[in-house]
Amino acid sequence: MSSIRHRAGAGDVPRASGRLETQAGAPTRWLGSRPSQRGWLWRGASLIGLAVAWEIAARIVGSNMLPTPVAVLAAMYRDTRSGQLPLALGITMARVVAAFVVAMSIGTVIGFMMGRSRKLNLLLDGPLVLALNIPALVITILCYLWLGLTEVAVIVAVALNKIPVVVVTVREGSRAIDARLLAVAQVYRVPRTVRLWRVILPQLYPYLIASARNGLALIWKIVLVAELLGRSNGVGFELSVFFQYFDITSILAYTLAFAALVMIIEAGVMRPLEKRAMRWRE
């Protein structure tokens, strides 16, 4: 059991600690630490330090193999003005979002049911371990072969890669659901939808958020591979072209642009969502 969890990288799921036991006392701080102002300062400093180190290294090497940060920024600017970079980013991001939504919804439903039903868990645990261990590349190639070099194939391939990871995390969460709170909902005959939104899902939020965060990072990496293998647009496709031309500057420019976009989404969407879902712990 623990080996699966470990492999899936779900071991770092925050405990839903603010539940009943700690209700009367001080609420336990969530492990996913809230960055203070100082925290941001440190983050910024480390990134700037990295850029400086890169600049120095590039000057020492002095070759096309390692372009300077300035050259990379210039390439980024050039392709942004020509529209090539934003278009590629947009297309890839659309695939990421589609695969993310599909994987999160399916994975959450399966994970929740596996956590609630012993029988279903026994039935699906084997296939789950298998799915966790199939390399992303294999799933992607098979999807292209079976579904053709289509948009659907990309989404399906990427979602299939992510679903098992979501399942493992959410299953953990649904096992941790407090039966005592469910009893309250039953006693007051709380209707199903209200029960889901006000009693069950809040207990799963820490797990869903952890899963979403890991998911975004994992999914965009797989999407690039899928694009490289079988699409004629998007960041992955552009990278394959730059690869053929030995254009390291552009490779770095596109990669950094996309990584920045993911970080913005993390800070602009994921964190605020987490804050809202967890505001009762303040």
Next chain:
Amino acid sequence: MKGLNIHVIEKRYDDVVVLADVDITIADGEFVAIVGPSGVGKTTLLSMVAGLDADYTGAIRYDGTPLAAPGQSPSGLGMVFQEPRLMPWLTVGENVRLAEAERLTRDRSYVSCADRLLDEVGLRASRDAWPHQLSGGMQRRTALARAFVVEPWLLLMDEPFVSLDPLAADQLRELLRRLCARVRPLVLFVTHNLNEALVLADRILFLGDTPARVVLDYRVEPTDSHDLDSPEIAALSRQLQARHRGLLSEMAGSNPDESWRRKEGV
């Protein structure tokens, strides 16, 4: 048969029979305390009435018809557990309104009485607070408000005032008395404190023996005393224990107040 009839032929956990041959009938609006040593099956009995535990033989009926469909809780039920059991992610007001959700979906014209209940329990100002910001006593007030917001005809309480300081417990008992006087529910109140039972209840059912059954059905003479430690209650308690020595000796041991009194020679 009028009133609430709890007839348990047998309730077992695996191979152990916990309750057997329990047959209790309670009239509307009656306040019944269920008293007995810990582990005797008091909480189990409440869970069965609440519809949280359907794994027994027997029947629970009201005026001759089954109280609720199997696996469901009866409508118009209020329940207060040993812990407050508030949803930590809902505010105090939202926690109370959660109990009204069923009514709200059934009856669009229904107007929430959560604010009124919060007024009654003195928590108006804490309506938008999170449960963890409240003291233990305030959390229990919220649980009381949640139970009474449905205007329950049946109220189940499972040692609701344990692990509170005596003053807070007194205040909560007073509050419960006031709410009951207005709503007049049929109450099943589980406690291991005989004095608490004497102060609150019209009738006390003593559970004992293995498997547990009702060993004494005691009607409490009404008193004006609301104080657990008043001489009047102490006398009643002594009298009861003298008359049913064998039956209550176990009880006294499990009652911290009583053992304290014996040691101090009061």
